[in-house]
Amino acid sequence: MTDPLLANPPAHTWRSRLQDAAYYALYYSLRHAPIDIVSDLGSVFVRWSVPRHRPWVIEGARRNLERHWPGADKATIDKAINRFLDNVGRMMAEFAALPRLHAAGRIQVSERFERGAKELTAAPTVAILLHTGNWEVCAAALHA
Incomplete structure (x- = not known):
């Protein structure tokens, strides 16, 4: 509906x-x-x-x-x-509060994710994520 x-x-x-x-x-x-x-x-x-x-x-x-x-x-x-x-x-x-979540320690990021984020280049990237919460939190974690 x-x-x-x-x-x-x-x-x-x-x-x-x-x-x-x-x-x-x-x-x-x-x-x-x-x-x-x-x-x-x-x-x-x-x-x-x-x-x-x-x-x-x-x-x-x-x-x-x-x-x-x-x-x-x-x-x-x-x-x-x-x-x-x-x-x-x-x-x-x-x-x-989204911009403050990472600095407050509210976003848990795995080591594997952090390693992958460091290897990102200007080239297009495909990410496969398990959706267990708010998608925008992922962007906040990458931005931090």
């Missing part, structure tokens, strides 16, 4: 412009907040806002999990959805 807000975007109003300004202010404030607080705020915000403003996200996740785990009870599905929302919120909020 696609997001109805993307299919039919609302017109820009003074209210929407003020809301955008508030989002920008929040983002730039989070850029300077401690990383743990940034992550926790993202988790809390998404777990609060999605059930209220985007319930179809939870319905879709519930359908997918019930299909994937046919014998699971409602409590197990609810816990998985809560973990999903927690992860999405943390990932979204951590975009604000």
Whole structure:
């Protein structure tokens, strides 16, 4: 199911412009907040806002999990959805802290990856990565 807000975007109003300004202010404030607080705020915000403003996200996740785990009870599905929302919120909020993650020791880079990064040249490079988190963290690690 696609997001109805993307299919039919609302017109820009003074209210929407003020809301955008508030989002920008929040983002730039989070850029300077401690990383743990940034992550926790993202988790809390998404777990609060999605059930209220985007319930179809939870319905879709519930359908997918019930299909994937046919014998699971409602409590197990609810816990998985809560973990999903927690992860999405943390990932979204951590975009604000992304430039600081490597310096704070939050990115674990294997020796093999570091050796490969040192051997990179100006030639095009193909990287095969295991996607276990936020793709942008890889760029932050390479940039550091």
